[in-house]
Amino acid sequence: MNSVPADGPDPVRAEITLTVNGSEHRLGIDTRASLLDTLREDLGLTGAKKGCDHGQCGACTVLLDGRRVNACLALAVAHDGADVVTVEGLARDGRPTRLQEAFLAHDALQCGYCTPGQLCSATAVLDELGRGLPSAATPDPAAEPVPDDAEIRERMSGNLCRCGAYAGIVAAVREAARA
């Protein structure tokens, strides 16, 4: 662990373009940088959180080309040209989304640190349900999934909340799914 030989060359850098929340950014990045660190440290978009940096908590969830991903597991250099939406990009013109409103109404947050990831994840869940994609909790994978509690819990289980706001999160997603 302590015996890795060091070599001297400068870190390898690359130029990439990312469209984040609708704005295009030309970025010079370290090729070792994760998408999460690029968003947080280079673009100052600190909405996406770092809870584990290992793909184990979901705090860093963002929408990458429309799909939810753990931004800590994505190398920025591998996503040249990608379209990224973070929690900062969910509300448009200061108008909350149904999900954001439902999170507040159901107190689906406490410390708020998992919340951006929960919201990005839930945004994708609504989309996945809308497109009829099944989950492990879908009784009949061939049929249209119903946004009941079991279905929502299963789909939201990649986002840990140590404060234990799950009951509120499920209620909020259910409400937004049925609106």
Add this chain to the structure above:
Amino acid sequence: MTDRLEGWEKVTGAARYAYEYPLENVAYLAAVQATVARGEILAVDAEAALGMPGVLAVLSGGNAPRLAPVDDGELAVLQSRRVAYRGQFVAAVIAETPETAAEAARHVRVEYAPEAADVLLRADHEGLYAPEKVNGGFPADTESGDPDAAFAASAVRVDATYTTPAEHNNPMEPHTTVALWEDDGTLVLYDSNQGPSAVQSTLAEVFGLEPAQVRVISEHVGGGFGSKGTPRPNVVLAAMAARVTGRPVKFAVPRRQMWATTGYRTPTIQRVRLGAGLDGRLDAVIHEVVAQTSAVREFAEQAAVPARMMYRAANRRTRHRIVRLDVPSPSWMRAPGETPGMFALESAMDELAVLTGVDPVELRVRNDAPEDPESGLPFSSRNLVACLREGAARFGWDARDPRPGVRREGRTLLGTGVAAATYPASTRPGEAVARAEPDGTFTVRVAAADIGTGARTALAVIAADALKTDLGKVRMEIGDSRLPRAVVAGGSAGTSSWGTAVVRACEALLVRLNGEIPPEGVEARASTADEVRSRQKYARHAFGAHFAEVAVDLDTGEVRVPRMLGVFAAGRIINPKAARSQFVGGMTMGIGMALLEESIMDEAFGDHVNRDLAQYHVPTCADIRKIDAVWVPEADPHLNPMGAKGIGEIGIVGAAAAIANAVHHATGARFRDLPITPARVLAEL
């Protein structure tokens, strides 16, 4: 039913946590951890790391600034050649980017003279000793009557040993700091903690500064659950690195490093003996606890303390023994003492219920204590019985068939269990300032921390009440050590302590207000030191009861909790919306404690092996089904001006026992060792 004041910031990503303040010219820190559990550092070779482009400095024992010694030996970061536990910080790299810092940290070579390490807690360890005090300032041992004789003479006896494993707090936001030194020598810390005033005074001591030379900003904190209640080594390390490099330094403890460096709940081994009559009335209560501490910091988990006040019994002994092991320092984790202690006591009560045939709810009602058995003081209020009755009615307890192992649906066994909860209702001294602005609004200042409790909102509600104004007219300022001094968000004493100061400041302000408010505003300050010290003597505690239903899979041994209800008596509930989340959040962590959470100590390496969230399981969304918390009305005039008891911790107390008792009801097997994993269950089915 008030929404969180910072809710909008939190759902839009605008809320700034410690790591997220935009600063120029920042550098990044990555720490190096000891790879032996005990020994001496012989040499630190930083050459390779220093040769990497972008590396600014490597700190280790040889070149780190000297610090003033403080009580908590964990804060003597890089001050000694001794390694006290595996994972202790032994060096740090500061670099231009997080990627370079992390990579360079892997190239720092540390040579050790390892020594045999002692890392396993045993009830017969020869190093066990009685600490002078246990956490909370309580005596280690108490005894009244003749517990041994009374136990021996009892008609019904429970004598059982319960164990709880090491558990890690794991707030979702890691321990993070951005440290910078201003030109005038002021240390500024954007830091994730449970109390900026406490971090300020401790860091001032460590760096030999006046408290006014340290500023701690903690506006939003992503959870703590006790682990951020005292400054941990990370904040000291960041401050040192900023001093050495002359740059603002950012350090977020990686999740895997949190296991060793940011505290955890000690494992416990608890022997409980209950002696009772055939009617279940207790005559003897004996609760003896064995726990661990580290070589650098004494922490004595007060797990037998609740047995001192929970039930009436003429004969009682409680005892704590701890042993210094070569392990990371245990510390506070949500309801230290009560959480493991009430798992043991409330499991033993269930065993007594089974032996006597008395219904578990009725057994607790029968043993309710009219006054504090230890001090003889009256309770300021005690509504345990009301919680039990209310919960029984709501949960449908009366229809319960007490026979274990008889409810089977397909390949699932069903059962229900109950356990009581308690937590002290403390109030500590503090200060607050209330200010009337010329535009008719008010600003209320107190150095409180909102770690997700809803403190900011609760204090605004309290202030609006005291000022007889609308909530919308009150602006709360918290989370900054420059604000009036406040206790940490800990011991469920935050809202009670801060709220008392806020009410007094608001009252003082109202007295001063007459007519027009001048352009500079009107301000009043309050300190509650005298008020808190001169309070009448009462035993002040919150109470509660958990009701849990479990489903046990006969094929996999997996335990699920389809339904759980908590009923609490905690004085006036200031903001029902956030309060419910606090209770349910505690119960959720209790489900984790019962079924999932365990940090496994590897004797060969002398360290916890499952140091991440893939291997240390906390409850996920799918683990939590029907769960709710309610409360009974309780008017208690002896607490504080709000009539409120703290609610941050009681939700976890007793929760694991209710589940374990339900598993017994479902299966007929008694699980005395947590967590109740499929492997343990399968072995008993």
